[in-house]
Amino acid sequence: KNQVEQSPQSLIILEGKNCTLQCNYTVSPFSNLRWYKQDTGRGPVSLTIMTFSENTKSNGRYTATLDADTKQSSLHITASQLSDSASYICVVSLARSQGNLIFGKGTKLSVKP
């Protein structure tokens, strides 16, 4: 079964600290992996998209890694800010005709002052 599992479910950190969110997937055939940020009450916003051949991609203070062999990805947030408080969703795209996206349940991050 195609699944995307994220950990931890929730996380609280202090402003200025770094954190790493994890994503494991059992999606096949794999096309690409995406990380989204979703603020409360809003739609998800794309942070990064990585294909099979890419093992790291950055977007400002966000750095995503991908290990296609172990089917794991991580999202590292550097020098966290209060505005980073949100849910972070890992999404894996299937390499099939309809190109469906499989969404994880997300990690809810709270950054405290």
Added chain:
Amino acid sequence: IAGITQAPTSQILAAGRRMTLRCTQDMRHNAMYWYRQDLGLGLRLIHYSNTAGTTGKGEVPDGYSVSRANTDDFPLTLASAVPSQTSVYFCASSAQHGQFSTDTQYFGPGTRLTVL
């Protein structure tokens, strides 16, 4: 540029009523999507459209229908709403849709629907 707009923002609906959620994008994207997001679950695809005039079923299509008469609009209709359709509905669009597409999906602000 507005991106993607959805209407209404929220709605309370009696079971058995018909409801259409509206979605409009101004990015001239070919592909559009409808998702529902429920507590404790990831977003799930309801229906999608690769291009104007075509639609396809996603993971949870039952009880919903869509149409794509033009590039910009992609309405979602609940013919006879049931309480299990209480959810937050997101419309999204991307330039292209396909198995190797890396196009970014842009999401609307969502419609919070409650069916009583």
